[in-house]
Amino acid sequence: MAGFLQQIVTGLGAGAIYASLALALVLIYQFTGIVNFAQGELAMFSTYIAWTLVAAGVSFWLALVITLVVSFAGGMLIERIVIRPVEGAPELTIVIVTVGLFIFVNAAAGWIWTFLIKDFPNPFPGGALELGAVTVNFSTLGVLGVVGLVMGLLYLLFQHTKIGLGMRAVATNPASARLVGIRVGWTLALGWGLAATVGAVSGVLVAPLLFLEPNMMAGVLIYAFAAATLGGFDSPVGAVIGGLIVGVAETLAGAYVGFIGSDLKIGVPLLIILAVLLLRPQGLFGRAAVERA
């Protein structure tokens, strides 16, 4: 029993990271209807920026703040420069453009920082909290705390600020948002900036666990896709809960299903995606059913 609880705690820690990248995916999907295949790579790139700053002697938390600001600006710029020209184009075109962005950002990181793996500092202390028979690492607690904080800040932004209200308006009815005077183009860029920032958080959280290298986020992206699909691509809350479920499911499957073990865990998100698409395509918390072809 204690072992089982232990696995759940571990799963929640992993799930929180998937949740944060899923949150970034959902943010962009809500505003633009685009699933950004490059989201994980952008997060990886942000993480390298943080690594460079830390390696240059900047303290971790200051480096994090700078990274988040740079990521925000970078996300906005990418929307303006890369995505804007294909706005309103067929979905196939937009998906291919984000895949192009994926390849480019991945390679650019490899060019700048090489493909050798790098150690990324863990911002959280090494010890653990003993809760009866269950051990909770401070680092797991830290990850959960940070993701919770990001959620809370996003909630405040969307529900209690004017900018957030404008963003929700654009997400639900862009034409009407324009008519009340909202600059929709800038709002979309803002959405990309926010998503890049949230993604950067997930990159910084995952890097100490995985080692930093350009292909670090490819696997995480699949988990995040599964989380967003499970929670519903138009539901930020769903993305977070979906992420936690995916994390726990993956950990339990790895621990208790002998065939899966640790190496085939990446099959879990694939199964979750397929199952959700077949049984409940809109996801657990999604509003609109995904259009069926």
Next chain:
Amino acid sequence: MSDLVVDGLVAGYGDVRVLHGVSFGVKQGEVCAILGPNGAGKTTLLRALSGMVRTRGTATLGGTELAGRSPDTVARLGVAHVPEGRGTFMPLTVEDNLRLGAFVRRGRAEIEADLDRIFTYFPVLKTRLKQEAGSLSGGEQQMLALGRALMLRPRLLLLDEPSLGLAPLVTRELFRIVQAINAEEQTTVVVVEQNAHLALGIAQQAHVLETGRIVLSGTAEEIRADEQVAQSYLGYRV
């Protein structure tokens, strides 16, 4: 002296031209009705004024050019457009919808005061404040759309078929409120309407649009009295 001056306005979608040079003026504080059969270009005219379609020609409000600007800029110039289909932000609450109407305004106290003022016109909205806009009835949604438009404190109010899909009683109530708003706030109104009888009831001036051109203009009284017009354009007998 007209406040809104439209001169030689041409507009369309892609290669299809819908308006072929429309010119008219509306005095400050007046209601102007745009009548005409389906497909005449009435909706396009409003869309051209608020920047939703590409245009040529001019349209000035108090001397400021509206034509050729983007919808968000036009809104910032004081033009509130209640579009076809009402433009409601369905999943958002009634309160959010109303506050979005005042998105470009500053001054918290004034905005709060305006909210209260709008509840005097539409008391029902106050009781639905935290409800999702999508859950309102058609008539309530139209009231919400009007309320949202008023939150801009518009200098010019564009109304596209406010009666569409509403029961006759609700429609009559709505037009009564529009008239009251016009009287109390001195807002200039351009209303596009299929129901000519209702529109002429609150308008001072009216224009009949057919296949993208104004074919008849006059005071509401004149248009109403013109029996031939009534039959051929407005579809009812006097």
Next chain:
Amino acid sequence: MTESTKTDEKTSAPPATVKTPAATRWRWGALAVLLVLAVYAPFQLAPFYVFQLTMVLVYAVALLGLNLLVGHAGQISLGHGAFFAIGAYTAAILMERAALPYPLTLPVAAAVAFLIGLGLGVPAMRLRGLYLALVTLAIAIFLVPLLKRFEELTGGSMGLTLAKPQPPAWTGLAEDQWLYFIALIVAVGTFLLVASLLRSRVGRALHAVRDNEIAAEVMGVRLSFYKTLAFAWSAMLAGVAGSVYTWVIGFVSPDSFTVNLSINLLAGIVVGGLGSLSGPVLGGLFVMFVPSISQDINDAAPGVIFGLLIIAVMYVAPTGLAGLAGRLIKKIPRKKE
């Protein structure tokens, strides 16, 4: 009804597939020249270059399949490397474990890839293109650990090393030349197959699906049926390419078929030209030569070039290099008028 359907298709098809008489003549001429060159080349080039051209043909076959799916049916796959791998491993396992003569492994590889494509296509195709991209990407990532797991069959991380097919003595060909001609025959065969497929009723149905799903459905095209079929066929062609790959390389390992392969294939077909028959060949040249040339600059250079090219192509020429060429050809007679 049928009349309007036909005109719809013509106006919405990419320029390269619009057949003006001049363009058709150009095409047949170019094709003949190309074929002569293709037969002549292995006798003139050093073995290493012959090998490279062989790989271009292998990629072209895989891209032909991807083109059928993306270019003609308008569906996206980010995991075609997985079907390529399935074909390659099927051939390798049959040759290594069952001692099957290599020519027989191709139809088996094709069948296995087709069936797996069909099995995955049924759930995936019921949904929007976006989700297909997602599912196929997940499959491509999942396949590598899966191949490593079944070690007794696949040789695990070490992979399988095989004897390459040897040329029969009567041909008088060297090994590299023999492999080249095998790849050429497979490539020409599959190209003819796909070309005739696209000219048939099925091809028209696929284009209708791509250009307007709702209209196609109204017209009575069984959407999910054709989409699933297109997916299975394209998987099959990737499988065929994979089996030839195994013959040519004589070695398969999981790390040859990472998600990068899938993404490179997509990049190749986008840059080469979606929806045209020459796209896969141009794409094959790209997938082969851009990395091998630019890798000298930096390991990351191919990715940077591919990434930028994909984005650029989507902006300026959504039909890729082939479409661009088609447009230029079309413009020439027009100027004379």
